[in-house]
Amino acid sequence: MGTTFLPVASIVSAACGRDGWMIVLPAFVLGIPYGLMVLSLLSQFPNKNLLQISEIVFGKWIGKLIGVFYILITGYFGGLLLGQAGDIYERSIMPLTPIGLFYLGTIILVFYLCKSGIEVFARFSEAVFPLILLALILNLTLSISRIEPGELLPILSEGVMPLFWGGLKVAPFAMEYILFMAGISAFLPTDMKEIGQLRREVCRAVFLVGILDMFVALQQILVFGPFETTRVVYGLLVLGKMVEVSRTVAGVESLFLGVWLGALVIKISAFLFTTVWGLETVMNLKGLKWQIAVCSVFMGIAFGFVRGSALISEIAFVDNYLILPFAAIWILGLWGAVRWKKGKNIRGN
Amino acid sequence: MRSWMKMFKELTLRPKGRQVRKTPAYSFDEDLNKPVSGPKVKEILSKSSDVVFREFYLQGKESIPCIMAGVDGLVDKNLLDQFVLKPLMVDLPGRRELAQVTLANVVDSTIQYLLPGLEIKKISKLGDAINAILSGDAVIFFGESKEAIVIGARGWANSGINEPVAESVIKGPHEGFTETLRINTSLLRRKIKHPSLRLISLKLGELTNTDIVVTYIDKVASPDVVSEVLRRLSVIKMDGVLESGYVEEMIEDFPYSPFPQIAYTERPDVLAGKLLEGKVGIMVDGTPIVLVVPAILTQFLNVNEDYYQRAMTAILFRFVRYIGAFIAITAPSVYIAVTTFHQEIIPTDLLMSIAAGREGVPFPALLEALLMTIVLEILQEAGLRLPKPIGQTIGIVGALIIGDAAVKASLVSPLMVIVIGITAVSSYAIPYYDLSLAVRLTRFPLMVLAGSLGFFGVSVGLYAGLIHLLSLRSFGVPYMSPIAPMRIRSLLQDTFVRAPWWAMKRRPQLLEIENPRSGGKGKE
Amino acid sequence: METKRHQKVNRIAALILIVCLLFLPGCWGKREVEELAPLIGIGFDLGKKPGTFLITMQLAKPKQGGGESVAKIEDRTFSVEVASAREATEMVYKISSRIPFMGSLKVIVIGEGAAKAGFNDIIDFAQRFSEFRRTMFLVLTKGKAQTLLNMKLRDGELPAMSIKNHMEQGNNLSTFPTVRLGHYLTILGTQSTAPILPIVESIKSGEDGIEYNNEKEGKELHIQGAGVLHGDQLVDYLTDQETKGYMWLENNVQNRLINTMDDKGNVSFGGQVLKSKTRYKLVNNNGVIGLQYQIQASISVDEVIGIKQQLSEPEWVDLMNQAENSYAKVIKEECELSIIKERDLSLDFLGIGRLIEERNSSYWKTIKDQWEEKIADFPLTVNVQVSVHHSGMSSSSSTTNSVEEGKE
Helix, strand or coil, rough: HHHHHHHHHHHHHHHHHCCCCHHHHHHHHHHHHHHHHHHHHHCCCCCEEEEEHHHHHHHHHHHHHHHHHHHHHHHHHHHHHHHHHHHHHHCCCCCCCCHHHHHHHHHHHHHHHHHHCCCHHHHHHHHHHHHHHHHHHHHHCHHHHHHHCCCCCCCCCCCHHHHHHHHHHHHHHHHHHHHHCCCCCCHHHCHHHHHHHHHHHHHHHHHHHHHHHHHHHHHHHHHHHEEEHHCCHHHHHHHHHHEEECCCCCCCCCHHHHHHHHHHHHEEEEEEEEHHHHHHHHHCCCCHHHEEEEEEEEHHHHHHHHHHHHHHHHHHHHHHHHHHHHHHHHHHHHHHHHHHHHHHHHHHC | CHHHHHHHHHHCCCCCCCCCCCCCCCCHHHHHHCEECCCHHHHHHHHCCCCCEEEEEEHHHHCCCCEEEEECCCCCCCHHHHHHHHHHHHHCCCCCHHHCCEEEEEEEHHHHCCCCCCEEEEEHHHHHHHHHHCCCCCCECCCCCEEEECCCEEEECCCCCCCCCCCCCCCCCCCCCCHHHHHHHHHHHCCCCCEEEEEEEEEEECCCEEEEEEEEECCCCCCCHHHHHHHHHHHHCCCCCCCHHHHHHCCCCCCCCCCCCCCCCCCHHHHHHHHCCCCEEEECCCCCCEHHHHHHHHHHCCCCCCHHCCHHHHHHHHHHHHHHHHHHHHHHHHHHHHHHHHHHHHHHHHHHHHHHHHHHCCCHHHHHHHHHHHHHHHHHHHHHHHCCCHHHHHHHHHHHHHHHHHCCCCCCCCHHHHHHHHHHHHHHCCCCCCHHHHHHHHHHHHHHHHHHHHHHHHHHHHHHHHHHHHEEEEHHHHHHHHCCCCCCCHHHHCCCCCHHHHHHEECCCCCCCCCEEECCCCCC | HHHHHHHHHHHHHHHHHHHHHHCCCCCCCCCCCHHEEEEEEEEEECCCCCCEEHHHHHHEEEEECCCCCCCCEEEEEEEEECCHHHHHHHHHHHHCCCCEHHHHHCCCEEEEHHHCCCCHHHHHHHHHCCCCCCCCCCEEEECHHHHHHHHCCCCCHHHHHHHHHHHHCCCCCCCCCCCEHHHHHHHHHHHHCCEEEEEEEEEEHHHHCCCCCCCCCCCCEEEEEEEECCEEEEEECCCCHHHHHHHCCCCCCCCCEEECCCCCCCCCEEEEEEEEEEEEEEEEEEEEEEEEEEEEEEEECCCECCCCCCHHHHHHHHHHHHHHHHHHHHHHHHHHHHCCCCCCCCCCCCCHHHHHHHCCHHHHHHHHHHHHHHHHHEEEEEEEEEEEECCCCCCCCCCCCCCCCCCC
16 A cells, blocks of 8 residues: 555546545545455455455356456566566666666565565564654655645636546555455454454555545645646655755655655565465465565566556556456455355245 | 543553552462461462472471471571471470470460570461561461461572672662572562462583573463473473573574574563563573563663653653664664765755765775774774773774774764764663674674665665564564554553553553553453 | 475575675665765856757865865856756766766756746756756846856855855845745646746946945855746846735745835834735625735834934824834835736736636636736735834934924
8 A cells, every 4th residue: 555655646636636635535435345345255254365255156267267367467566566666766866776676675575575474564564654654744744844825726626527537546556455455365364353353454544544645645736736746757755855854954755765665565565465375276386486486577577667657657557457447346246246145045045 | 543542541541549550360369368278388389499398297296297488598598497497396305395285286385485586476377478488488387277487587698699780770779680590589589579470490401400490470471481481491402501591592483583582681670570571581590691581672672770760751761772773773874875875865065074074085985884883893892801901992092093093094084983983872772782782783784785775775674674573573472562563552551652650551462462460450 | 394495495595685785785876975076056048059058067076175174165167058958967077077966956047048048948857857856946147147157256155055045045035036946847837827036146346235345356146136937938027126026915925124215205114024924815896806915914113214303102103003004005015016017017927817716716717718918907906904013122213302403
């Protein structure tokens, strides 16, 4: 979820101008029903991930097909994100360093994290999240002095329709999270009390990230105005560049970048995990060597997209036309099918 | 949200007149009000190896079996042998009264005719008896008699107990463990006078036969941790154990990690405090250093004095220590990264003076920093082993050479000297020597990463370190708890801040176990 | 078995890491501080050939002062005639022994010629290249930026540094707009507002009523007035008065020195603006929509000129009311001057279009397309409210009643 902070403002302001910030939170909230669906499936099929459940519900071959899709999408997207890590660094603070080193450094972290297991991964996100929060808050508060007055007004001058399209652009962020949940579900506790707790956690996480993202978008529109916000590639970094603490420190984006790297590592690891689980369930490929294999595939994809502009449009493409429809249809379909079967069984008895 | 409010209230509202500390319920709690009984006391106390029981017959009469109990190390053995056991056991002819002693009048007769001591008292409650034993008195039980005799035989070692050099405090007790195991257990016993304090004896080392005592508080320490400690100790096979460091290396979880996974202390008050938190102590004969497990990272940055000072000042000093640790790890690498990769961070005026300072310095910043750090390490190491008078010379030479002459000769830049100085001072703010060693070690790879990849390298290094720390466990307890897995209660109570004692209602959450520390709250 | 393999993997991973660490100091993209020549200011002029710019780069060369470790800054200023900013860097690179470092750039000076021709193409580099920050200042100069940057200042400071220091203190004076690159780009983004940039000029002794000791070599700089741009092209200059009016109307005044001197010989006042706030209101006057400015300012009275007699307490209170009125009058005059200018130019440098959009976006949509024609007769009113907080450490004047020379 962490990396959504970087592009979110640019995406929403492109879609709906100065009102873009309003749609961020609702679009994230869209993820909640999906999260709850995953949890309800989980309570019915304990210790199984969604791919295994699909095989049970839809039959082996359709299940496998979905699994292959799942692996392809998550694997491809993970690689793209790795590319983004390199792109961010090369573009903003270290233009002369070979981009491969950024890929390498990041993938080493990701691999190390995944090798240490899901528990360490969970703890890592837990430890890094406060850092992200702190960096965001610092970034936002320190750039308050750069706010241009009146950039937010008028509200809703273009009507509500653009907001809807903007929402569609943001919704994939929540769906990325849901895809990860689909994979992690096999590891989640299954008794009812804890599922209740998980429900609250899901809502809390979605709201927290949604609200933060909203503030990020809001602040950028306030500082840059909608036109510039659209144009700036990684707005938050530019915001970081504009931070000035009196005359001592000017522009601390390289420090903030360290935190964003943590966020990216979390996200790429999440996709590495999902891909590896996918391989495990669908093709029964287990063990360290497959993790290494997936890592090298990530590296390959990243090297395939050293061109930053192509990378960004590719990420947007995968987000909008692969992840969003896939997650939306698959999970909804699965949940619906399970409900329907259950209803039939009850009637049948 | 409401749970947050509740927690906040719980932590801030001062309980008025409420009991703040409470021990867990024990199976023997009810017995404490019952009349004295030798076998019962033995049953309760015999789980600790330092309580000794001497069974004998009064004046050789088999109708009156006696048990004398006392804590080894606390009682004066000479006095007991000469003036208690001897008169009680050895038959003195010609005393008519003694011939008619029965269970009914044995206590009075003994006091009147047999015991010569001054400080002798009659008690009838079991609880009093246990209290007396654990406080260092000896207690004699007579068969089924409903009364017992307390003999004031306190006599513990006071000589040889000095303040530990490595762990000195300003406010707090100035005593430390010694090289003798018995004295050490008695020091601990004097802090915790409760039957639930367990001391379990072991022998390690096939040739040295070193005595080891595992100590914990029953029902406060996690039984899983206790049994794991005992299991790991029992599988150790080595010919000699000369210091607790031998044991430490044999039982720690991740031997390749530079970070200490087992805490140690030389202070009885620290050990007692840790035991009250639910930890397990391992005492080794022949060394004043007692190991404490399980250890978490943040504990290495907290010191016992935090608990003796006012909470507000303690919070400030903890804050200073955390900052110090962070600076000690990152300062040189950040300096390298900033001056060789990210000059845009530096304000223009400062940039000019850094550049002017580096004018004529023949080394790149990375090499300069590495050299300086290595020189610093050499100075530290050299000063450590030298006798004190020569040690001071090292300081002067170091200050002159590194500080002044090197700058004047344009070998290093003045700012680098400042950075290295700050780093050195910061690393002394880390209270545990083991941790500061780990910090000194991790500095080097970070500097190399900073010199080659700037902040990206530093972040990669720090994150790798973080992942490493997160994957560590000490006796089943995640090393980075309570930060991750996050335990908000512990975070607010006793990690970065130190809540006032009245707000510390629960013991730290290790593993998933949660123990009530105070009255009321835990029982809901 | 599994653990053994794990250990092996661990060991291999550790080995790889160590090898990486050993070979990493290949130092990609590494620049030692002392190898850099920090760029402090950059100036843009038109080149002689069409399509080229004359780019002036002011680099600082840090130098260790003899014996002391206090840094001294040496001036290295180059001007090159090139088609792109990157080419200029290349040229400078060739001459200078150090790497021109852009991250420290604080000031962009745009010469008159370049400003008139439009400078967005050349400024694109400044907002795109990652080392630059959007917080740097944009200034105009009448004449060439080259001459300005090459000027020798009397205190030995680099002109670019001096401009930067001036701009950072701009808030205390509030007589010229401090325009940062980010602000300029945002204004461009609004599409209806015309950007405005402050003007830096060199002044010789004797100019503008300022004299200084001419013996010491060098000149002085000052910032006064502003230039109005149409997009990126300079259209006209604002006078000092008009710029001050702009500052009031833009709600940009923080602290300002103000005086009410006029030729008529009335009692006049000098003081400092302690606080000011400008509010905007759209008023609908029988179907004609107009904009009302409401300026509220708190001003102190620091000097009173022209009272010839001791005043009693009520008289003094009256005088202070008079002071409020004269202050208000001065402010209003300044504002009206700049409104007249705006109407003359038909360029919305006051950002009125945006103000309308913010307050009544549906009305704005109807007039948006003919906005430039509409500016000339769009109804604008200015209300000024001044409150004099105090008159300093004394009341009344120092002249006494007994010496009544001035009294008629």
